[in-house]
Amino acid sequence: MCPNCRAFITTSDRVCPYCDAQLGPRAIDVRVASMGGFLPRAYSTSIIILTINFALYIAMTIVNAKSSPGGLMGGFSGSVLVLFGAKYGPYVAQGQWWRLITAGFLHGSLIHILMNSWALFDLIAEVEGFYGTSRLIVAYIFTTFTGFFASMLWRPMGLSVGASAACFGLIGIMLAIGLRRSDPMAQTVRAYYRRWAIYGLIFSFLPGLNIDIGAHIGGLAGGFVLGLVAGLPGHPDSLRERFWQGAAVVAVAVTLYAFFQDFRFYQIMIHQP
Numbered sequence: 070m071c072p073n074c075r076a077f078i079t080t081s082d083r084v085c086p087y088c089d090a091q092l093g094p095r096a097i098d099v100r101v102a103s104m105g106g107f108l109p110r111a112y113s114t115s116i117i118i119l120t121i122n123f124a125l126y127i128a129m130t131i132v133n134a135k136s137s138p139g140g141l142m143g144g145f146s147g148s149v150l151v152l153f154g155a156k157y158g159p160y161v162a163q164g165q166w167w168r169l170i171t172a173g174f175l176h177g178s179l180i181h182i183l184m185n186s187w188a189l190f191d192l193i194a195e196v197e198g199f200y201g202t203s204r205l206i207v208a209y210i211f212t213t214f215t216g217f218f219a220s221m222l223w224r225p226m227g228l229s230v231g232a233s234a235a236c237f238g239l240i241g242i243m244l245a246i247g248l249r250r251s252d253p254m255a256q257t258v259r260a261y262y263r264r265w266a267i268y269g270l271i272f273s274f275l276p277g278l279n280i281d282i283g284a285h286i287g288g289l290a291g292g293f294v295l296g297l298v299a300g301l302p303g304h305p306d307s308l309r310e311r312f313w314q315g316a317a318v319v320a321v322a323v324t325l326y327a328f329f330q331d332f333r334f335y336q337i338m339i340h341q342p
Contacts, residue, residue: 167327173213212238219287238292245296
């Protein structure tokens with residue numbers, strides 16, 4: 070479908086015959102041709118986000134090995150998680166707001182990052198296909214923040230990390246499609262992601278898993294509200310689309326600043342006697 074007017078078009082079209090919008094590469098051109106199509110399709114945005122997550126995971130593994138060796142499979146000590154920017158209630162309450170963003174790029178164990186990465190690999194591609202890269206970036210950062218902000222309300226003294234807040238945020242923004250549009254395609258998308266949300270929330274409440282329910286609910290709500298506000302993409306050169314492009318730049322800049330603040334915190338802590 071055309072990302073501008075949502076009309077059905079052929080896979081060879083590079084300009085929509087109905088609204089003259091420029092079209093990007095076909096989905097088949099960016100699909101991962103592996104295991105007979107079993108793996109979800111990958112866009113460059115997916116690769117960038119997952120690469121950042123895994124790079125931070127490897128860095129945490131190296132630092133953690135110096136104090137409590139556990140190998141690549143082991144979990145991390147609380148002190149290492151805090152050093153790298155985990156959401157830690159007392160520090161956030163002291164003004165370290167940036168932890169509500171950096172925490173979304175960290176993971177507590179190998180199984181944790183693998184599960185979230187599998188979900189993100191699919192969700193990022195789907196959201197980017199419907200909403201475009203700019204809205205995806207804003208949604209990812211915004212719902213990470215709303216997720217861990219809700220986590221602060223849920224567990225003010227708790228320690229929490231993980232991309233699952235953003236996962237639920239991306240589910241939320243897809244749910245919003247069904248309220249803005251009444252066509253069968255939109256309702257099908259809404260029904261599909263409603264099941265994602267229900268299954269995810271049920272899983273969140275299972276005992277013994279130490280899941281941050283507040284982050285999941287906060288991310289889901291943030292994504293849903295953002296989807297209602299943002300809407301689907303319009304003409305690429307419109308003022309509205311330029312606004313979201315600018316918002317994406319701001320979201321990236323805020324994230325970089327958050328990691329800069331965490332790097333300063335890290336340097337101070339490791340040089341303390």
